[in-house]
Amino acid sequence: MADVKLRLAERAADLIGSIIDSSTSLLARQTHDIVRFAMGAPSDDLMPVELLDRYAAYTVPGKYGYGSTEGEPDLVEEVLKIQAEQNYSSSADRITITTGGMQGLDLACKLFIDPGDLVIVEGPTYTNGNATALSYGAALLEAPLDEDGLVVEALPDLVARAGRPPKVIYTIPNFQNPSGVTLSSHRREQLLELAARWGSVIIDDDPYGLLRFENSPIPALNEIDPGNAHIFSVRTFSKILAPGLRVGWVDADPSLRPLLINAKQAMDTCTSVPAQRTVADFLAGGNLQPHLDRVVGLYRERKQAMRVALERHFGDAVRATDPDGGFFLWVTFTDSEVDTDALFEVALAEGVAYIPGSAFSTNGHFRDALRLCFATSTPDRIDEGILRLKRAVDKAGGSR
Numbered sequence: 001m002a003d004v005k006l007r008l009a010e011r012a013a014d015l016i017g018s019i020i021d022s023s024t025s026l027l028a029r030q031t032h033d034i035v036r037f038a039m040g041a042p043s044d045d046l047m048p049v050e051l052l053d054r055y056a057a058y059t060v061p062g063k064y065g066y067g068s069t070e071g072e073p074d075l076v077e078e079v080l081k082i083q084a085e086q087n088y089s090s091s092a093d094r095i096t097i098t099t100g101g102m103q104g105l106d107l108a109c110k111l112f113i114d115p116g117d118l119v120i121v122e123g124p125t126y127t128n129g130n131a132t133a134l135s136y137g138a139a140l141l142e143a144p145l146d147e148d149g150l151v152v153e154a155l156p157d158l159v160a161r162a163g164r165p166p167k168v169i170y171t172i173p174n175f176q177n178p179s180g181v182t183l184s185s186h187r188r189e190q191l192l193e194l195a196a197r198w199g200s201v202i203i204d205d206d207p208y209g210l211l212r213f214e215n216s217p218i219p220a221l222n223e224i225d226p227g228n229a230h231i232f233s234v235r236t237f238s239k240i241l242a243p244g245l246r247v248g249w250v251d252a253d254p255s256l257r258p259l260l261i262n263a264k265q266a267m268d269t270c271t272s273v274p275a276q277r278t279v280a281d282f283l284a285g286g287n288l289q290p291h292l293d294r295v296v297g298l299y300r301e302r303k304q305a306m307r308v309a310l311e312r313h314f315g316d317a318v319r320a321t322d323p324d325g326g327f328f329l330w331v332t333f334t335d336s337e338v339d340t341d342a343l344f345e346v347a348l349a350e351g352v353a354y355i356p357g358s359a360f361s362t363n364g365h366f367r368d369a370l371r372l373c374f375a376t377s378t379p380d381r382i383d384e385g386i387l388r389l390k391r392a393v394d395k396a397g398g399s400r
């Protein structure tokens with residue numbers, strides 16, 4: 001082949017990809033037994049597969065045609081019902097159905113981020129959120145997290161040091177990916193106040209909120225301040241039903257609707273109509289709550305099994321978060337010699353996969369930490385996986 005020099009767009013250099021997503025193909029290539037704590041996805045037995053198959057088989061006129069860009073009206077109606085159950089009364093002109101939560105993030109960044117704009121992100125945060133903001137040229141500012149979520153009190157100082165207000169604040173308020181922590185009610189109020197002061201848009205990314213298995217729900221940002229045009233909410237059915245459907249939605253100020261439609265038309269015209277119909281019919285059949293009731297009990301059991309296994313095999317060599325819902329534990333090694341980037345290959349050979357902490361920071365932070373997804377494995381397998389992780393740590397020794 002001729003040696004062709006392609007003249008790429010400058011933005012191509014800012015495409016960082018996602019170690020999380022790449023782990024799907026990495027794991028598919030492995031032939032030995034691996035306990036999978038890497039991907040954040042429900043296991044097959046915790047997806048309502050039979051019901052989804054049944055609804056997917058329904059045929060209606062137009063099911064295989066193009067749909068409207070804003071989404072199937074039946075699905076929009078069902079989304080509004082879900083939100084109403086969460087004490088948030090929205091309206092159809094605020095909803096755009098998206099191709100998963102990722103498209104919601106992409107649309108938000110496309111609408112609000114110009115090259116060089118300051119974007120506050122949580123440190124650590126969802127790899128793909130960082131990747132999306134960077135792909136539009138964002139200047140990321142990593143803000144600390146503690147057990148009550150984003151340390152909102154730290155933002156004014158960070159912003160003063162940056163010398164300009166953030167255009168966007170990206171937060172994952174419930175059972176955060178990767179840390180599992182939840183933003184406290186008080187901090188939600190503070191965050192809204194700061195965003196109003198700075199004129200910043202809050203990207204409120206909440207794929208896990210309906211997967212609470214302990215303690216009481218905390219009002220969402222849009223429940224605290226309905227109609228606040230600075231809140232851009234991104235939601236998805238990936239974690240509560242099945243990620244392969246690739247169906248989600250955004251709830252945003254009606255003034256943004258035409259722009260969202262224009263932007264989505266330049267991406268994919270409409271979200272898969274068969275997938276939307278399957279979800280809409282599943283929801284209209286009253287299946288969501290019984291499904292959630294079943295799975296959250298199992299997630300609670302799995303989280304507890306993982307915490308017990310960490311205690312059993314590692315004792316105080318690690319610190320783990322204790323989430324009230326969602327999929328993830330964030331584990332930090334108290335021995336500063338452990339380097340979870342270097343450990344990864346050893347662990348994979350031992351038969352356990354995780355996501356290294358550094359994947360959740362663009363500054364190379366968190367090499368002493370890792371994310372474990374407890375949602376995908378049964379309690380027995382979880383214990384086996386943590387035992388394998390311990391063997392890997394012993395084998396790798398201090399590798400930093």
Ligand SMILES: Cc1ncc(COP(=O)(O)O)c(C=O)c1O
Nearest residue numbers: 040100101102126172177236238
């Ligand atoms: C915080 C967060 N936002 C967005 C997404 C993307 O969701 P989807 O798979 O529906 O695109 C995920 C998936 O892992 C996530 O954890």
